[in-house]
Amino acid sequence: AQRVTQPEKLLSVFKGAPVELKCNYSYSGSPELFWYVQYSRQRLQLLLRHISRESIKGFTADLNKGETSFHLKKPFAQEEDSAMYYCALSGPGGGADGLTFGKGTHLIIQP
C-alpha cells in the first residue's frame, strides 16, 4: 500500500533561516510526488510537482528514489511561508487513483 510520512507535525524556524520539511514515501513503483500548501484562511493549493522540477516561491524539492524521500527546502525562510504543508503521492499514468496525502507539517516562521 502506498503511504506518505511527514515526521514533523510542527516546525518552527526564524526568518532568514533555511527550511526543510521532510517527506518519505512508500510505493512499489515510480510515483509522482507533490507538495500542497494551505495558508491561513485559504484553500489547499498545489505548491510544486517533482516532474516539473520547478521552484515556486523559492521552494524546491528533489525526488530521491534511493531514500524514498521528497523533502521540501528553502534557503531563506520568510514570514509569509508560515502555513500547513502536505506532501502527496500518486501512481504514474492517467489512472484515476487519487492522491495519498501525508498528515501535514505546520510551518511557523518566527520574526
Next chain:
Amino acid sequence: DAGVTQSPTHLIKTRGQQVTLRCSPKSGHDTVSWYQQALGQGPQFIFQYYEEEERQRGNFPDRFSGHQFPNYSSELNVNALLLGDSALYLCASSDKRVNWKKLFFGSGTQLSVL
C-alpha cells in the same frame, strides 16, 4: 472565476441520518475528486468522477456514494451516518485533458455527526 465552490459550508447531522454535499468545479474542469479530512490528518481520497462515472475509489464503504452531472458538478452522499464520519469534506477539480493531478480544492464542508 469563483474556483471550486462547495455547499453547504457547515452541516450538523445525527447518527443514522443521510447527507448530501455539493460541489461545482472550477470553470473548464471536467474531473471532480472528493476527499475526507479528519482533524489533524491529511486529506484521504474517497472517489473521483469523470464523464459522469466513478472512475476510482479509495478505501471507503458503500455508504459513501456520489454522482456527477452533465455540467460536471458533483454530489457526495453519505448514508447511515456514524460519529466517525465527522470531518471536513473537500472537493477538488481538475482538467483531465491537461493534468488531472493538478487539483484545485474548494473550501470544504464541515460535517458534524452527533
